[in-house]
Each structure stands twice: as structure tokens, then as C-alpha cells.
Amino acid sequence: MKTVSRITLRSLCTGIALTLSSAAFAGTAYVANEATASVSVIDTASNVITATIGLGSDPAIAGTPQPNGPYNGETDHHKAFYNGHADTHGLWLTPDGSTLLATNRLSSTVVAIDTATNTVMGYTPVGREPHLATVRPGGREAWVAVRGEDYIDVLKLDRALLFKSTLRRTARMPVVASIGTMNGPSMVSFTSDGRYAFVVSGKENRVDKFDAAKRTRLASQALPANFTPFGLVTPDNNELYLVHKGTGTLSILRTSDLGFLVQGMPLGARANHVFFVGRLAYITVGGANPSSADPDPQGKVVVLDRSTRTIVREFAGAEFTGEPHGIWGTGDGKLYVGHERGNKVTVILTGSPDNAADDLLAGTVTDTLEQLAFLKKPIDIVVKP
Numbered sequence: 001m002k003t004v005s006r007i008t009l010r011s012l013c014t015g016i017a018l019t020l021s022s023a024a025f026a027g028t029a030y031v032a033n034e035a036t037a038s039v040s041v042i043d044t045a046s047n048v049i050t051a052t053i054g055l056g057s058d059p060a061i062a063g064t065p066q067p068n069g070p071y072n073g074e075t076d077h078h079k080a081f082y083n084g085h086a087d088t089h090g091l092w093l094t095p096d097g098s099t100l101l102a103t104n105r106l107s108s109t110v111v112a113i114d115t116a117t118n119t120v121m122g123y124t125p126v127g128r129e130p131h132l133a134t135v136r137p138g139g140r141e142a143w144v145a146v147r148g149e150d151y152i153d154v155l156k157l158d159r160a161l162l163f164k165s166t167l168r169r170t171a172r173m174p175v176v177a178s179i180g181t182m183n184g185p186s187m188v189s190f191t192s193d194g195r196y197a198f199v200v201s202g203k204e205n206r207v208d209k210f211d212a213a214k215r216t217r218l219a220s221q222a223l224p225a226n227f228t229p230f231g232l233v234t235p236d237n238n239e240l241y242l243v244h245k246g247t248g249t250l251s252i253l254r255t256s257d258l259g260f261l262v263q264g265m266p267l268g269a270r271a272n273h274v275f276f277v278g279r280l281a282y283i284t285v286g287g288a289n290p291s292s293a294d295p296d297p298q299g300k301v302v303v304l305d306r307s308t309r310t311i312v313r314e315f316a317g318a319e320f321t322g323e324p325h326g327i328w329g330t331g332d333g334k335l336y337v338g339h340e341r342g343n344k345v346t347v348i349l350t351g352s353p354d355n356a357a358d359d360l361l362a363g364t365v366t367d368t369l370e371q372l373a374f375l376k377k378p379i380d381i382v383v384k385p
Contacts, residue, residue: 027045027385028050034379036073036074055073055104056070057081057083084107085109087105094135099157099159100384101135105129108126108127110126123169131185141155150183152178154175182208183201187199187200187229191237195212196212206220224251224263225246230242232274235276238254239306248267249265269286269289270323275335277329282329282335284299284301287300299339320346322343323341325340334347334349344364346361
């Protein structure tokens, strides 16, 4: 099954369709739909959903209870004989963009997808409740943060193995090592040369620094909060941004010695992910938990000037209800923001990479409910240029 749908970006000011140059925004965005066990594929040049990659069951087998897949993750994941994946959450690409890794929390699997054909090449069962598989620069391995345990699973990435049809699907991306770390590791981020790895936790107030080649811990630092699901090294490799979701705050550390540059800067309730554009950092903030008084609270995107470490702008309002979560850019000025609870993707156009004042909130990806049926709980996004 392949779903194809056209996306219209509706202007926030006028409500009319916003026309964008197809040459200006070239690339492919991948959106993890946690509720439907699928990945939406968006052509960022034309703003068209070109495919939906289903990670549900294998096709039905006559005379057995096996439900028909692979687009049945939302409806059938609790049925007997369901053998697909569940709760597609974290996404990451190999450096050449050829392989997409989709981490599935509740099935405890990492799926390798060929981006040229949008087909599944293989998958690997890992430890309980993995959060994200981050590819180490060089593209030969991925480090999986196993949030339900206290270690990192290291997967071997080899295109020849992934395409080797004589191997079982579970043998094409083998676990080659497990690295002990803190309880509940939630994300790994590498320096651009792949020399160092930084691990944060969803359950402990600690960050670890590793020698990635030797897979040995070099240092640790206590953090001001326990729940830190997201950490990302800056493009210059000098700083590590850590988002403390439980307290809605941000810490910035030196990568050299894990010393604090900023400790616990307030951002807003349920802060989530970070993406860097020039000297700016864009941070999604989910907003307060829904309540009977406010069933759809507003979130926002906070823009931080990395040189002064000050907030210079915030995107908020009606377009940022539904809990902004994942964020990623095209590399030439277009940011996609997935709304975990709102089942939508918001688009921000960035102007100068060092000036937040000329950014434009372009609108929200929209289409018919039928065509966007799989875009439910779009929790993470990555972009292939």
C-alpha cells in the first residue's frame, strides 16, 4: 500500500494557500507516527506526502489469526499473531541518507529502511523500550538508547548485510556490543568526527561522555533534573544542549569537560527537541498537560541565540497547540515541527541563519483526513537533504 497526498501550507494571516518555490526546499522529511506504527514520507520541494511506510504485521496467512499488515499497527497491535512493530518513535538517518532507522518503543525493535525504495531491509530486537538509535558519524554503527534498562546496544550497519536476502531479517543489523551506562538512557549524541558520544537519561540526573571507538566512559556530570530525554551536540562540537522535559528547562555544557555554561534555563512546560540553524537553536515546548479547563493547551518553539545564550524569539499561538515535539530542518531554511498530540506538522521558514527576526511561520501541513490518516502522533522528524 502506498498513500499519496498533496499538502497545502495555509497562510496564518490570510488563510489562502502559500505557494513555495520547489527549487528552494529540496529534500525528504520522514515523520514517525507513533500511533499508527508508520513513517510518513514528505517531498519538501513540492510539499507532497509521497509514501507511507507501514511497520505493522506481515501479510495475513489464511487459516491463522495473523492480521493483515503492514498498515494495521494502529488497529491490530494487540491482536494475537500481530508480528509487526509498535510505537514507532525515534528516527535517524545514516550520513549518506541511504538508510533510515526507526526505533519502536513497545516492540523493542529498530527497523532499517532503504530510503531509495521505502522498503524495510531488516530489523533488530534490542533491550526493553528503546527510545532512539543514533548513527555514529561514519555510518558503520548505531547506538541505541535502551530506556527501559541501563545500557546502550550497538548495532552494526553494513549495506551488504542489510540487502542480503539469504539472512534472516533479524540477522542483517546485528548487536555487536552493549555498553553499560546510567538507568534509563534516552539519547546518544556524537561529535561530528564520531570520536565522542554523550548519553543522557530519562530516569537519572546524569550525563555520560564516552570514547566512542573504545566504548569506555570518560566522564560524568550531575544534572539539575532527572527527566532529560533529549541531548544534542552543537555543529561546532563545543557545546552539548540538554533538554530537561520534567522541569521544562535547558542546560548547556562544554563537551570538553562537561562543565556548565547554562544550568536549568526556563523554557516552558514539557520542553522537547532542539535543532540548530546557524547560531540559533530552535527548541520545541509541548506546553502544559491537557485538563478539563484547557483540553488543548498551547505549546511553542523557543529560539535561542547560541552566542549570547538568550531567548530572542518565541513562536506561539493557535498553530502551536497539540504539543510540539520533534523538529528538524532541510538545511536551506525550512523547519518541520511535529505535534505529538495534535496530529499535525507545522512549518517554519527561517531567513538569515543568525537572525530570528526574519523567520516566517508558514503554516500547517493540511489535507483530507483520508489522505493523512496515518499522520497520528507524529512525534519525531528527520530530513534527508
